[in-house]
Amino acid sequence: MGEAMIHSLLSKKLVSPAKITVSEPRQKRREELQKHGIIVTAENRAAAQNGSIIVFSVKPQDLTSVLAELKGLLKPGQLVLSIVAGARLATISEGLTHNAIVRVMPNTPAQIGEGISVWTATPRVSQEQLEETRTILQALGKEVYVRDEKFLDMATAVSGTGPTYVFLVMEAMIDAAVHLGFPRHIAYELVTETMRGSIMFAMRSGKHPAELRNMVTSPGGTSAAALYQLEKGSLRTVLSKAIWAAYERSRSLGEDSKRTNSTVTNE
Ligand SMILES: NC(=O)c1ccc[n+]([C@@H]2O[C@H](COP(=O)([O-])OP(=O)(O)OC[C@H]3O[C@@H](n4cnc5c(N)ncnc54)[C@H](OP(=O)(O)O)[C@@H]3O)[C@@H](O)[C@H]2O)c1
Secondary structure, three states, X not given: OHHHHHHHHHHOOOOOHHHOEEEOOOHHHHHHHHHHXXXXXXXXXXXHHHOOEEEEOOOHHHHHHHHHHHOOOOOOOOEEEEOOOOOOHHHHXXXXXXXXXEEEEOOHHHHHOOEEEEEEEOOOOOHHHHHHHHHHHHOOEEEEEOOOOHHHHHHHHHHHOHXXXXXXXXXXXXXXXXXXXXXXXXXXXXXHHHHHHHHHHHHHHOOOHHHHHHHOOOOOOHHHHHHHXXXXXXXXXXXXXXXXXXXXXXXXXXXXXXXXXHHHXXX
């Protein structure tokens, strides 16, 4: 995800490669990242010291050690932008003893500039920094600012984790088409184009999905037969349960990082 951000910023020429420093612990990965022409280091403190925006893109379980490493280092004008799932503004702020923090939940289509990011900020983030954040996130696709941080855990479950649900449905439909007898490459094309076309149609028509679905459901027809099985298999309930499970998980990741961080702080 961090590399997707670098790629988008560079391809949209929002920043020159010489102004990006990335810190990465693994030698092989550092060598790979050099292809972008950016500065690559293994030292988090060196990378964070002079940047105007410091992006945190580590896994949630690595956050506590990174916060401890950078604690007290950042200067008042620097902005921290975290995409770490579940990590709360207060946890990051207390862990760093720094108060200009933006928390973002992006999603993987950001890798092709088609993502959607939901974000919020601490009150100390300046107007200029808010605008800079917006520009960075727009390089990844669309962005939605929310005032209340509670929406970040919800966004994690809906849009952050959302591509996973879509990929699973896509895979299941392709497998079913192969099961019927289509060669896999044709099954893939039929399913992906159907998904793409249906989404474009829904977005352009502005109609409620139920209305669009009713338009193609003739009495005693194929859609009615298929919908009966989808409802019988509790598709809606399963999707709802999946989204709630992701939401609860995001909240508990936040609790975990808060707990570990306060343990480190108290030691
Ligand atoms: N992927 C998604 O769909 C998605 C969506 C929204 C938010 N996020 C969030 O984005 C963050 C990154 O996710 P990802 O999927 O991009 O994970 P990832 O590919 O594993 O990237 C994490 C990077 O952090 C590096 N790292 C590990 N420990 C470090 C340390 N102590 N200091 C500096 N760098 C360190 C890792 O290095 P190594 O390569 O050596 O392990 C790796 O390059 C996560 O917090 C995730 O919750 C991800």
